Amino acid sequence: MTMAPEEIPGKGTFERGVHPAGRKSYAADTPIEVLPTPDKVEVPLLQHTGKPAESVVKPRQEVALGELVGKASGFISASVHATVDGTTQAVSVATLPNARHVQTIPIKSGEQPLAGDALKQDHFGGDWPSSGLEQHDVQRIRDAAADAGIVGLGGAAFPTHVKLSPGEAKIDTLLVNGCECEPYLTSDYRLMLEFPAPVVTGALLAARACGADRIVVAIEDNKPRAADAVRRAAEGTGIEVVEVETRYPMGGERQLTVAVLDREVPTGGLPMHVGVVVLNVSTAAAVARAVLRGKPLTHRVVSVTGRGLKRPANVLAPVGASYASLIEHCGGLTDDAARVVAGGPMMGFAVGDTEAPLTKGIGGVTVLTRDDVRTAEETQCVRCGRCVDVCPLHLVPTKMALAARNKDWEQARRYYLTACCECGCCAYVCPAAIPLVQLMRAGKAEMPPE
Amino acid sequence: MAEAEAKKTESQSRPALEVAPGPHVHHGALTTRRMMLDVIIALAPVLLVSVAVFRLYALKQIVLCVACCVAAEAVFDLMRHRRPKIDNLSAVVTGLILALSLPGTAPWYVAVVGSAAGIGLGKVVFGGLGHNIFNPAMVGRAFVMICFASAMGATAYQDETSAVHAVTQATPLTQLEQTGETTELWRLFVGNTNGSLGETSALACLLGGLYLLIRRSAAWQIPAGVLLATGALAVVQNAMNPGADWTAAHHLLGGALLFGAFYIATDPVSSPLTPMGRFIFGLGIGALVMLLRVFGGYPEGVMFAVLLMNSVTPLINRWTIPRPVGGPVERKT
Missing domain, CATH: 3.40.50.11540 (NADH-ubiquinone oxidoreductase 51kDa subunit)
Incomplete structure (x- = not known):
């Protein structure tokens, strides 16, 4: 039952969209716990939309929790801070789950005056x-x-x-x-x-x-x-x-x-x-x-959840902690774990390297099992229109995705490819298992400006 | 040494992680095969009535068409050096719909040629399932209608010497055209009249159609458009010819209209993508059916109406691009 009170002008819902199984029960009843300070964190200088931050620390510098290590470089940019007490190392490079290569400031943890509860x-x-x-x-x-x-x-x-x-x-x-x-x-x-x-x-x-x-x-x-x-x-x-x-x-x-x-x-x-x-x-x-x-954003709550984990939990973790450290804290992977996703299963990115650092925007690590991710072989589009029926922006995903695959940018524009919000409803329902949103995501990146 | 060994086993025992783009979960229950299976389930009442009314005539046609369509699909796939994809059941659906749109009296070669033409010319030449412009079953039917006009014409439906009662009569629409005699509504509803195998019973079509709509394996906008246009034009026609016995209700329940509206026009591949496009497509079919029935040389017009509207489907798609939430993207011209 939707309880849209009289006072709000909206209906409390929007047209179309999908109802994937919630699967919140894995971690919903676990109180937020604190990740034991990892031996090392890697703070990415770019973990936001906009320009990367500029490093303001030298290698082998003592930094305290919350100390500025990367300064915002412009209006649409964000500063980054040390997320543990420790010693910086030389600037390094990490590949985030979203496939971006970013510079990071590794910090080796020292004594932690503030930890645990x-x-x-x-x-x-x-x-x-x-x-x-x-x-x-x-x-x-x-x-x-x-x-x-x-x-x-x-x-x-x-x-x-x-x-x-x-x-x-x-x-x-x-x-x-x-x-x-x-x-x-x-x-x-x-x-x-x-x-x-x-x-x-x-x-x-x-x-x-x-x-x-x-x-x-x-x-x-x-x-x-x-x-x-x-x-x-x-x-x-x-x-x-x-x-x-x-x-x-x-x-x-x-x-x-x-x-x-x-x-x-x-x-x-x-x-x-x-x-x-x-x-x-x-x-x-x-x-x-x-x-x-006056405290900077150094930690965030992450749900580390899914059937592929031995002990799902909600964890307050320092930005820059590795996905591996989060998984280890949650009892490790089960034998049938197949995919570690940074974020939720609809819009999250699969993690290729679990040593990659956690970034500010990631609210969860979802570990899916082989059964969860089993997908069918892609077949021809039969134009059933299910993707049209679920697109929350009222777009025509099949036309846009196939135009993107064929690099037919005229057709892609006619169907408003750039309007796509990449929510993934279309690929979620497609009976032919066509990677619709994946094709559109790639198409949006590839399409030359008009 | 032992430590290194332990580390090695640890890394081996760790499950292999895979990387793939999201979404990482799928609705799952919904596949192309399942949609085709839905059509087959929805055809069950129609198949039952056709066998009950036409006996062996129906059984022969159904078995022959399905077997030939599946065989044609497999042969054409092999000729194109592709793995035959008969497991998606689409050839079975084409065979069933073709059989049910043929007269029971049509000789065996009509079914064989119709199936081969439907699959070959209707589907494979365009690149297979998903690429065809026209409804394959209707392409097959149109092909045999031209090739074997005498076996498919209005009079061919009737065989006065047949032991099966329904076949001894003229079809309701032929009877109307030739003698002006009207068939009772309840007979059109139940289906004990002559006609193409699947079209006689309105009740069976409605039952199966309802299942398709509930399963959402057919878009409701298409049959709604067909029935609305046919019904509205039939009312107009009745008003212009007061006293006519063949009423709007006869137009809706008689002939292949319901069979066409629920099973033929709703073929997703050859119909538009958007809700609005589908409704326009349905309206077009309904209007053409009435035009062909009233002014055409043939008593019935569902097949031509569907084929004609199939040919404008790409245009309808282009005309009915929905307005995105937030308005269209500004384009530099």
Whole structure:
């Protein structure tokens, strides 16, 4: 049942989309635990949309947890910080699961003054005021987000201070995204359930920074306990908490803006063009921590989950920790583990090298078994139109994908290839097992500018 | 030494990880084969009624067409040095639909030539399943209709000497055209009339059609468009000829209309992709059926209507590109 209250203009849902099995139960009931500090982390200088950060440390330099190691190089860029206490090593290169080769600053861990439960308390515990926030200057909130290197923690990793500085655009609503529509992932869910207070405080601060009068927290209706927790924490603040239908990809900002506000983000545009800023719940909590406590974004909650793991869990892990260290903490892989995915199974990237470092935008590590990933052999498209029936942007995936495969860019443009949000609904349903979204993703990268 | 050994076994015991682009999970239950199987299941009531009404006439035609279509598919695949893909059941579906669109009285070579032409000219020459422009079964039927006009014409349906009652009569639409006599609605509904094997029973077509729509193996917009256009034009025609016994209800229940609307027009390969396109496609078929019935030389027009609309499917696809959420991308001209 969707409970769209009368007050929100949207219907609490969007047209089309798919209903993949949720599979949240692997880690949904495991409280957030803290990853034992790994021997070494590798902090990538580029883990966000935009320009890479520039290293500001030398090799063999002592750094403390939270110390700036890479400085943002422009407006659309984000700073990175040391995520452990330790000694830097020479700049290295890592291949992230999304196949980007990025420079990293490896840090060898030393003595950790802050670890274990104290680290979790430092992150989310203590008092989070929900009133008296007017004392924080608007520009100071934006600067704090920028200095803390905060990026969108829902997956796209877009620098948050950019969203909080809408410039000419008039923002009326801040949408706080607690949908977590990817199957398996439970990191946002655990955060909302265990620590709703920093989410609420962060939302109030972010709304102040972008000039929004209205704050709506949207949570899928398969997480009623999280919605209750946030609702209680938000009492008296004017924040509205709405439950939206559980339908993939509800967490996509285009879908969420339609579902909650009945506003369509223009193709090629941003939510700010229709007066909306969309912020993930974990991002909101990071904003609160940056503004009120001056702490940079060094750790994030990751759900390490799936049937391919011996002990699925939600882990507060330092950015730059290897996927291997997360898997090891969760009991290791089962014998039938087949694929380690950075992110959820719909939009995540398969990890080729488990020594690769965790980045800020990754909310989960999903380990799938051979049974989970079994796929059929690709056959000819019979134009059944199932992909059209599920595309949340009302595109015609089969035409776009086959045009991309044939490099027929005229046809690809006629069917709006660039509008595709790569959610993967089309490939998920295709009866002929055609890798539709994969072809479109490649086509978008390959298509020459008009 | 022991340590190195331990490390080695550890790395060997670790499962091999694979890399592939996402999405990493699939709906699974839905395959092309399953969609074809749905069509076969949906055809069950039609097959049962045809065997009940036409006895051995029906059985002979069905077995012959299915066997020939599957054999033709296998032979043509082998000629193109490809692994025969008869396991996707699409040749079985073509064979069933071709058989059910033929008169039971048609001699054996009609079924054989129709099957070979349907698979060969209808599908393989375009590059096989998924590439064909026209509905293969209808290509096969059109081919034999031209080659063996006397075996396929209106009078060929009737054999007064037959032991099977239905075959001794003229088909309802022929009867109407030649004598102006109207068949009772309930007979059109139940199906104990003469006609092509699968078209006589409206009830069977509706039952099977309903299953296809529930399973979503056929798009509802197509039969909706066909029935709407045929019904609306039939009402207009009735209004222009007051007192006619062949009413709009007769037009909807009689002839191959329901069989065509649910089983032939809904072939995904040769119909449009988008909901709006499918509706337009259905409307076009319905309108053409009425035009051909009222003004055409043949008593029935479903086959030609489907083939004609198949030929404009690429155009309909191009005209009905949906508006993306958020509006179309601005294009530099």
